Amino acid sequence: MANSAVALITDFGTKKGSHYIAAMKSVIHTISPKSRIIDISHDLTPYSIAEATFMVSYALHTMIEPSIIVVVVDPGVGTERDIIAVVFENGHVVVGPNNGIFSLPITVHPISNGEIYTVDNPKLYYYEPEKTHRFISDTFHGRNIMSAVAANLAKGINSSQIGPQIRMEDVLVNQAFATPNIQHAGGNYQKIVCVALWIDTFGNIVTNLPVNALKKISSVNYKEHELKIYNKFEDIEDDKLGLVRGSSGFLEICMKQDSAAKFLQTHSGQQIVLRP
Numbered sequence: 001m002a003n004s005a006v007a008l009i010t011d012f013g014t015k016k017g018s019h020y021i022a023a024m025k026s027v028i029h030t031i032s033p034k035s036r037i038i039d040i041s042h043d044l045t046p047y048s049i050a051e052a053t054f055m056v057s058y059a060l061h062t063m064i065e066p067s068i069i070v071v072v073v074d075p076g077v078g079t080e081r082d083i084i085a086v087v088f089e090n091g092h093v094v095v096g097p098n099n100g101i102f103s104l105p106i107t108v109h110p111i112s113n114g115e116i117y118t119v120d121n122p123k124l125y126y127y128e129p130e131k132t133h134r135f136i137s138d139t140f141h142g143r144n145i146m147s148a149v150a151a152n153l154a155k156g157i158n159s160s161q162i163g164p165q166i167r168m169e170d171v172l173v174n175q176a177f178a179t180p181n182i183q184h185a186g187g188n189y190q191k192i193v194c195v196a197l198w199i200d201t202f203g204n205i206v207t208n209l210p211v212n213a214l215k216k217i218s219s220v221n222y223k224e225h226e227l228k229i230y231n232k233f234e235d236i237e238d239d240k241l242g243l244v245r246g247s248s249g250f251l252e253i254c255m256k257q258d259s260a261a262k263f264l265q266t267h268s269g270q271q272i273v274l275r276p
Contacts, residue, residue, distance in 0.1 A: 002154075002155060002156035003032070003034045003035055003154065003155070003156075004035060004065070004066055004067055004068055004153070004154040005035060005036040005037070005038055005065060005067040005068070005154070006028050006032070006035050006036070006037050006038070006067065006068045006069075006070060006147075006150050006151060006154050007037075007038040007039075007040050007059060007063065007067050007068070007069045007070070008021065008024060008025075008037065008038070008039055008040060008042070008069075008070050008072075009040045009041055009042075009044070009052065009055050009056065009059065009069065009070070009071045009072070009073070010024075010041075010042045010044065010071075010072040010073065010142065011042070011043075011044040011045065011046045011047065011048065011051075011052070011072070011073045012042050012072070013042060013043060013046075014042050014043060017042065020140070020142070020143070021039075021042055023140070023143045024070070024072075024142055024143050024146075024147040025037050025147075027126045027143055027144075027147045027148055027151060028147050028148075028150065028151040028154070029151075030126075030151075031126070031148060031151035031152060031155060032151040032152070032154040032155040035151065035154040035155070038063075038067070040055065040059050040069070041055055044073060045268060047073065047075045048073065048268055048269060049073065049099065049100040049101055049103075049174065049177070049269070050177055050195060050196070050197050050198075050268045050269035051073075051197065051198055051268050051269075052071055052073035052096075052101040053100065053101050053102065053103045053104040053105065053174070053177050053197070054104060054197035054198045054206060054208075054248075055071075055198070056069065056071055056094055056096070056101060056102070056104070056105045057104040057105045057108060057109065057248075058248050059092075060088060060090065060092055060094070060105055060109045061109075061248065061249060063092065065091075066090070066091025066092055066093075067091075067092055067093075068092075068093050068094075068095065068150040068151075068153045068154050069092060069093070069094045069095070069150075070094075070095050070096065070142070070146050070147055070150045071094060071095070071096030071097075071101055071146075072096065072097075072141075072142035072146060073096075073097075073099075073101055074096075074097045074099065074141065074142065075099070076097065076099055077097070077138070077139055077140070077141050077142075078138035078139055078141070081097055081098060081099055082097070082098040082118050082119070083095065083096065083097055083098065083118070083119040083141065083145055083146060083149075084096070084097075084098045084102070084116060084117060084118055084119060084166070084171065085116070085117045085119055085149065085153070085159065085162050085163075086102060086105070086106065086111060086115070086116050086117075086171075087111065087112045087113075087115035087116075087117075087159050088105075088109050088110065088111055088112060089109075089110040089111065089112045090109070090110075093150075093153055093159060095119065095146050095149055095150050095153075096146065097141075098170075098171060098172050099172060100172050100173065100174045100177070102171050102172070102173070103172075103173045103174045103175075103177040103178040104177055104178055104197070104208065106168065106171055106173070107173070107178040107179060108210075108249075111168070114165075114167075114168065115159060115165065116165065116166050116167070116168065116170070116171060117159060117160070117162040117163050117164065117165055117166065118162075118163040118164050118166055119145060119146075119149050119162050119163050120162070120163030120164060121149075121161060121162055121163050124148055124149045124152045124157070124161070124162070125144055125145050125148050125149070126143065126144050126145075126147070126148035127144070128144070149162060176195050176271070177195055177197065177208060178208075179208070180192060180193060180194035180195070180207070180208055180209050180213065181193040181194075182213065188276070189214070189216070189217060189276040190275075190276075191273060191274070191275055192209065192213075192214070192220065192273070192274040192275070192276075193271060193272070193273050193274075194207045194208050194209045194271075194272050194274065195207065195208050195269065195270070195271055195272065196253075196261075196266050196267065196268050196269065196270045196271075196272055197250070197268060197269075198248075198268055199261045199266070199267065199268050202254075202259065203254075203255070203258065203259020203260050203261040203262050203263075204244070204246070204252045204253070204254045204260060204261070205252060205253040205254070205260050205261050205264070205266055205272075206246060206248055206250050206252050207250055207251050207252065207253065207272060208250060209250055209251040210249060210250060210251070211245040211246065211249055211250060211251055213251065214229065214243075214251070214276075217229075217276045219243075219276075220243065220274040220275060220276055221274065221275045221276070222241070222253070222264075222272065222273070222274050222275075223264060225240075225241045226240075226241075227241045227242055227243045227253065227274075228242050228243070229242070229243045229244075229245070229251070230242050230243065230244050230245070231244070231245055232244065233254055233256055233257075234256065236254060236255065236256040237256075238256060239255070239258075240255070240256075241253060241254070241255055241260055241263070241264075242254055242255070242256075253266075253272070
């Protein structure tokens with residue numbers, strides 16, 4: 001994977017966190033100067049595991065060339081939580097904290113021969129120089145460890161050099177984010193419990209319901225609103241809510257040229273209960 005692109009997902013923000021992003025890019029460029037650096041998103045809601053797991057899954061679904069994806073949504077930075085690297089069948093490698101951000105990706109995207117590694121090779125880290133010794137910042141593993149390891153992978157080291165291989169069972173998974181709970185009674189849908197993973201700029205609510213999850217029904221009820229299922233935004237009735245089969249591969253609760261999230265007062269990570 002020599003000279004692979006390195007793609008970044010963080011919750012740093014592009015206004016007051018731009019210097020953190022620049023520091024990560026500087027480390028990547030220093031270690032692997034021929035690699036392109038791609039900004040996927042830096043505007044995730046701070047600490048939001050729901051948004052992070054969605055954004056990683058979306059990147060795996062849409063990025064064309066095999067890339068190294070670095071995910072820094074890390075409320076436990078500096079603690080004993082592990083940093084891991086997961087190698088997917090499509091050639092992408094994702095590096096990030098083992099705190100639930102891999103919930104959706106490892107559920108919906110095939111992993112290459114069970115290749116999941118704990119990041120545990122100090123030779124691949126970026127150390128800050130001091131007069132007497134070199135050190136790793138306990139508050140910025142995104143720069144000193146994750147970016148540096150990703151850059152080394154992009155430069156061509158074998159993924160087995162990252163650290164020891166671990167089992168799928170060792171990856172922390174928030175089951176509510178990973179799979180919706182679709183309950184049946186007598187062969188019919190009774191209740192669908194899903195999660196709002198992402199709220200986009202337009203106020204569309206991306207759920208973790210796959211676009212083909214509700215094959216046998218044409219509408220659902222949510223908070224006393226009927227939501228018909230559509231293929232495009234324009235088909236939604238004016239001032240009504242609808243479920244749209246989104247480009248991310250999931251169903252989205254939407255309004256036509258209006259914010260469904262504002263109308264329903266919904267935020268990412270929130271549970272959503274639908275009834276046919």
